[in-house]
Amino acid sequence: MIQGLYEAHLPVKNLEVSMMFYSKLGLKLAWHDEDTAFYWIEEGRSWLGLWQGQEHATPYHPSLRHIAFRVDYEQLKGALAWLASIQVEAVPFGSRTSIEPFVRPHQGNASVYFDDPDGNSLELICHVVVPEELRHINDKLSFDEWEELARSYSK
Template sequence: MIEGLYEAHLPVKNLDISMDFYKKIGLKLAWRDEDTAFFWIEENKSWVGLWEGKEYQTPYHPSLRHIAFRVTYDNMKNVLTWLKSLQIEVVPFGKRTTIEPFVRPNQGNASVYFNDPDGNSLELMCSIKVPDAYKHMTEKLSLEEWEELLTR
């Protein structure tokens, strides 16, 4: 099921300085918001997330204890069954109350979260193709909602 690394996260003190550094070493900016920026390691395959702020310097911030593994979109559709077969409990992401895999159209990916035995945050993630008309959407959608949207 797991095909490779999708993302890793690093805390940074100054996002602009760090962005300049990662551009200098040849990484391409994927997207940025107020306090985070993501750079492609392998375009559309893996990226590194930079998180700015003093609170990100503590060793317990999720950005320091998080790995996302790359899966295919087809496998994402079956990920809950696969994790359940391994007796791994899926956890909601952020303020979400559901454990269902979800799509982030503005980022071009879908994911589901779970923890390892030490409480490290793990994620299964896949890239998705997003039509131009939906690239602005910041709302998180279930896979079912996403596929329904694409059929309209």
């Protein structure tokens, strides 16, 4: 039934600053007015709404202010270089200290995280094919660790 993201919304302090940031990420402006802007994530399919002046009524929690953008595996491998090229810093996820993209075998995905100018949590994520025998691994693995494990498993 669910086929993808239709829309997500984030509160922003300064709409102009946020519009420049999301344009820099490569999202195309769908429309805006004096206090809102909508950017296409997938044109005609899903978009992100930015709302200026919305006070953060609750303490920050990533489930309230988080968006994950789907990318492919090779794009994720190059994500740190791409983020650096547009002057965006990656951030560690959770208790991790590394900003490097990582694989979650038990979930079958890989991610890298960064924040927007308002501290909203953003993620680039891709699907990773994980053999059933490796889905028990709950650790977050670097791409090097994952690829070495995957190579040794496929032999």
